[in-house]
Amino acid sequence: MKTLIELHDLTVRRANQKVLSIPLLSIYEGEVLAVVGPNGAGKSTFLLTLAGLLRPTGGKMTFAGRHLEQWKDLDYRRQIALVLQEPLLLDRSVLDNLLVGLRFRKLPRPQAVERAMDWLNRFGVAHLAQRPAHSISGGEAQRVSLARAFVLEPRLLLLDEPFAALDPPTRTDLYQDLSAILRQNHQTSVFVTHHLREAAFLGDRIAVFSEATLKQVGTLEQICQHPADVAVAEFVRHFSEEEFELK
């Protein structure tokens, strides 16, 4: 498996406080890495750093074989695509929302429209293409937001609790569709979630954060049966046996 990203002793400091610490992590091409942990554990900070929106203050990070310092800021950011908790659609048609990122990359309109319609279709919302973005439901909007990121065909897809604002049925529906699409496309992605169950379902590996540090990476079994430290064990303990069985 080829490595896309490597992190060595990566630290991010803000106002003299260490807000992220990653001793060692490799992210492989085509894998889905789930990121879990209690609130304030540094998950979002991790995501923003991967997105190129936060500069590491120490340590080493390579992306596609090149050191982070060797990447120009805009070039790096155009390798990734970000999906947040809220769909954050722009006040225009659904189709135009999809075209935004493609426009940034100067893709000619006819090709852009073709790609956009294809992705809207894959997420089951093609029929909404001409609708104003504010007129669709929450679940539909999050699908559009996902399509908007996928259409960019990023080397790395980053999702920050993308289902948190949805009700349970919509949520289940969507992450099942998402899982299928991720597999189909071998899309490398990192997604943050509060739900261990979701993490287990979608993720090839799970990374557990706690106290602003990456504590452990592994499969669900590894984490549950051999927790790296007390904090990880505590975190895992909060989830009942039944949740795990539903894998």
Next chain:
Amino acid sequence: MFDREVFQITLLSLQISGLATLLSLLIGLPFGTFLALSNFRGRSFLLSLVNTGMGLPPVVVGLFVAMLLWRSGPLGKLNLIYTPTAIVIAQVIIAAPVVSGLTTAALQSLDPRLRLQLLGLGASRWQMIWELWREARLPLLAALMAGFGAVISEIGASMMVGGNIRFQTRVLTTAIVLETGKGNFGMASGLAILLLVITFLINWVLTHLQQKGVRI
């Protein structure tokens, strides 16, 4: 009543206030955007200054600009006193804070995470700003209309730095004051209605654009 002189006065009013509004947009839009999106120590202070500037009485601005441009003033050599340029200068000082303050408010009313999302889709800084402007187009157009409204209707500054000189710096508002002072209420009312109609028409066009969501 609607003779060549009225036409000339009307055209001059529109040229002066139009130019002043355009310049205020060129100054106020970027500055207001900068204040909205940045974070630095003196930011709050600058913002308060801008908001105070929004409420400056035109006659006060006129007085200070006149003091600068009078022959006896520091910029007297420029010979700008009692010219349309002087009125434009004063009107820019009046309208730029309005445009800037309302631009800042317009951008701050957007979801703060929108910036992050746009950057996360690969926007450069300028592309991000452009998209934010598009998102805030309704309140930004309102800012433009407010800036224009502030200057097309002001008298104090036009009077002080323009001097209300016939064929040179007489605009609709100062002409109305003159005719009222002379007791020609008929003429004054006629000019007043003309001013209102023109202002309404301009705002109608801008509002139409605003509401149709025309991408400018």
Next chain:
Amino acid sequence: MIPLPQRQRSLSFILAFCLVINSLSACSALPSPASAERSTLILATTTSLQDSGLLDILVPRFEAQSGLTVKTIAVGSGQALKLGSEGNADILLTHDPEEEIAFMQNGYGVERIPLMANQFILVGPSSDPAQVKGTSIYVALHKIAKAQATFISRGDQSGTHKIEKALWAKAGIQPAQEPWYLESGQGMAATLTIASEKGAYTLTDRATFLVTRAQQNLVILVEGDPELLNVYHIILVNPQRFPQVNFTAAKAFARFLTSPQTKAFIRQFGQAEYGEPLFMLNNGP
């Protein structure tokens, strides 16, 4: 780059184009500072003179003849003299003898030339509640004070206002705090309108009264009194004191105003429209 539908893109271009063309034409209408420097004359004068319409004819004539641009700033005599005392005007046309003399004594002006004069008159409602018709000005003022009849003053430090105050003073009356004495703070025409609306008395120059007569229902009650003469002087601002003034232009304008052709014009100005000339010429050199 930005995929705008054709129609909306055209509309935006048209708007932007109009704005730019408009502004550019406004810019080209603005004289460049350098060329404006020696070809601009700033004339500070009184609202009453401006309202009479005399300058609307004389100034363009002078501009055509001389090629200069005259900027006529019509404010109260007080403000006109103030502008002159700071070198912010090149030539003054005022009617406040006391202040003018002080102005000259302070060295702000280098020449003071009487140009023309008109009469002040006391006007009021035809009902004349204080019964002042036909009396002399001082008697009239006494009667008004006694009857507590409403009197509107300019209250704006203008030439007219100063003369009005001087007359009250000479009559030995202090009207300032009296309830029947109102100050408009505005120009002559506006003050006449107020007097007309309130059925009150006021002091006005004959020229403004004649010009605005149609809009009021006031009648002339006291006139011809020698105390009521109102002389307009030309004052040239001192170029030694204020090097920035355009002295050559000021001299040219003064020459123009005192030329026989201009004097002849002033002598008959108003005759056709109001039945009598608005100004009398000063019988001087």
